Amino acid sequence: MSDVRDVHISPAGSGIHPREAAEHHSEVAARVVGDSLKQAGILADNLDVIAIALGPGLGPCLRVGATVARSLSSYLRIPLVPVNHAIGHIEIGILTTRASDPLVVLVSGGHTAITAFSGGRWRIFGETEDITIGNLYDMFAREIKLPSPAGPQIEGLARKASKFVTLPYVVKGNDVSYSGLLTASLARLSAGDRLEDICYSMQEVACSMLAEAVERSLAYTGKKEILVTGGVAANKSLQEKLEKVAEIHNATTYTVKPPLTGDNGAQIAWTGVLSMQAGLTTLVQNSRVKPKWRLEDVDIPWRS
Amino acid sequence: MLTFHGEADLPILIYTGAEAAIYLERWFGELAIRKHRVAKPYRIAELDQSIRQYRTSHEATILREVRKLSVPAPTILHVDPDSSTLIMDYVKGITLKEELESISKSERRSRFSMLGACLASMHKGGIVHGDMTLSNVISQDGRLWMIDFGLGNLSTEVEDMGVDLLLLNRSLRSTHFKFHSDLFRVFITSYLSTIGSKRGLEIVEKMKEVERRGRYFERG
Numbered sequence: 001m002s003d004v005r006d007v008h009i010s011p012a013g014s015g016i017h018p019r020e021a022a023e024h025h026s027e028v029a030a031r032v033v034g035d036s037l038k039q040a041g042i043l044a045d046n047l048d049v050i051a052i053a054l055g056p057g058l059g060p061c062l063r064v065g066a067t068v069a070r071s072l073s074s075y076l077r078i079p080l081v082p083v084n085h086a087i088g089h090i091e092i093g094i095l096t097t098r099a100s101d102p103l104v105v106l107v108s109g110g111h112t113a114i115t116a117f118s119g120g121r122w123r124i125f126g127e128t129e130d131i132t133i134g135n136l137y138d139m140f141a142r143e144i145k146l147p148s149p150a151g152p153q154i155e156g157l158a159r160k161a162s163k164f165v166t167l168p169y170v171v172k173g174n175d176v177s178y179s180g181l182l183t184a185s186l187a188r189l190s191a192g193d194r195l196e197d198i199c200y201s202m203q204e205v206a207c208s209m210l211a212e213a214v215e216r217s218l219a220y221t222g223k224k225e226i227l228v229t230g231g232v233a234a235n236k237s238l239q240e241k242l243e244k245v246a247e248i249h250n251a252t253t254y255t256v257k258p259p260l261t262g263d264n265g266a267q268i269a270w271t272g273v274l275s276m277q278a279g280l281t282t283l284v285q286n287s288r289v290k291p292k293w294r295l296e297d298v299d300i301p302w303r304s
Numbered sequence: 305m306l307t308f309h310g311e312a313d314l315p316i317l318i319y320t321g322a323e324a325a326i327y328l329e330r331w332f333g334e335l336a337i338r339k340h341r342v343a344k345p346y347r348i349a350e351l352d353q354s355i356r357q358y359r360t361s362h363e364a365t366i367l368r369e370v371r372k373l374s375v376p377a378p379t380i381l382h383v384d385p386d387s388s389t390l391i392m393d394y395v396k397g398i399t400l401k402e403e404l405e406s407i408s409k410s411e412r413r414s415r416f417s418m419l420g421a422c423l424a425s426m427h428k429g430g431i432v433h434g435d436m437t438l439s440n441v442i443s444q445d446g447r448l449w450m451i452d453f454g455l456g457n458l459s460t461e462v463e464d465m466g467v468d469l470l471l472l473n474r475s476l477r478s479t480h481f482k483f484h485s486d487l488f489r490v491f492i493t494s495y496l497s498t499i500g501s502k503r504g505l506e507i508v509e510k511m512k513e514v515e516r517r518g519r520y521f522e523r524g
Contacts, residue, residue, distance in 0.1 A: 208347045
């Protein structure tokens with residue numbers, strides 16, 4: 001297996017611009033495909049199938065990847081298999097941690113979802129009702145002119161805090177809501193609170209909220225494993241809190257290790273293998289991208 | 305869930321939820337429930353303490369308001385925010401989540417019709433539950449009791465009511481997906497007829513909007 005990437009970096013203080021990211025993707029695509037074949041030590045002629053990430057994600061960026069995938073499939077005369085990128089996060093997580101029946105905590109810029117497998121699909125037990133935890137970090141960082149993704153810097157600043165500042169803690173059932181926390185954190189900052197204290201308090205509240213939502217979902221589902229994946233899975237504060245949740249309920253925590261936590265091609269390829277074995281190929285004319293493809297709408301015939 | 309053999313066992317831990325430990329005990333001679341919100345090691349003490357104290361006294365306030373609306377809910381007998389403890393009436397029954405698997409289709413539908421009327425009465429009276437899952441409804445010989453109001457609120461916001469519907473819909477879809485669409489339809493019909501279809505449809509629309517919002521968020 002190989003995993004080659006070239007990630008678009010947006011300038012400090014600004015978010016990802018979909019068109020700029022898509023331009024980046026189309027510039028580097030050919031080289032990334034070539035390098036990954038080289039790294040795997042195989043020729044394009046030896047490929048059996050092309051996995052295509054149809055969504056969810058930014059439309060312009062998905063279309064670049066989809067165009068490359070369709071061209072390869074037509075040129076090499078091999079089938080295309082559609083892959084949902086959130087399912088990719090989960091499958092690579094299960095493969096590398098050997099969890100068997102986990103409650104999955106998917107945390108990234110695009111997702112904050114708590115899900116478990118039942119009756120042929122991943123069912124959502126809890127999620128964010130507005131912005132994701134990754135957005136919270138990134139949007140906060142953008143306001144204070146830190147480059148995105150900003151998690152590690154905010155974590156670093158949080159370590160230099162001297163006190164906890166009260167910020168809104170919003171849990172609704174097994175759901176969380178972060179938009180009020182973002183607004184209040186920025187307001188306290190402009191009211192003169194120290195940046196380090198705000199980073200610490202925002203992180204403490206955000207991760208505690210999520211830990212509580214996970215604990216509620218764990219109690220509701222009775223699962224005995226927690227699998228943490230997605231870009232924000234690397235956050236130490238979140239990891240510690242989820243381990244404490246697991247301890248209370250005699251559950252085991254599995255945290256996917258970087259570089260497989262963030263978005264990557266290997267997870268799409270692996271999920272493509274599982275889908276192909278289940279016979280889920282598609283035709284080029286049916287491979288339209290789905291920017292809002294929900295993970296609970298994907299049938300998973302390979303799992304029982 | 306309940307293994308109560310006799311007086312000698314009291315007080316007895318009957319349930320450990322995500323938030324609280326639930327004990328059955330005698331309170332001035334009557335059977336009662338002691339709900340103790342336990343400290344969470346994953347929250348710093350300062351935050352943890354204030355959350356547990358707030359939810360304890362808040363739950364008592366909300367329960368009193370719910371009972372004014374004739375919606376079945378336990379009566380609060382004693383409140384102690386300092387120890388995050390509530391003493392309330394003992395409602396003997398099983399959760400709707402557990403009961404659904406063992407009753408007939410017509411009974412299931414009748415429960416959801418009743419639940420629709422209960423939640424609509426609460427919403428009409430300006431109360432949202434905040435944690436509207438099937439484990440927070442107790443069925444007692446066909447009568448439904450609403451419990452666990454720690455995340456409840458006094459609110460007439462369409463969004464808050466929409467979230468109640470969303471949480472219930474999700475709870476049903478995630479654990480009882482075989483019955484989901486039929487039962488949610490029965491629930492909504494009854495909910496709309498109690499709350500009124502104009503207001504009710506506005507709330508249903510909001511539920512859909514909130515659900516869409518949390519999904520794949522495009523970073524701008």
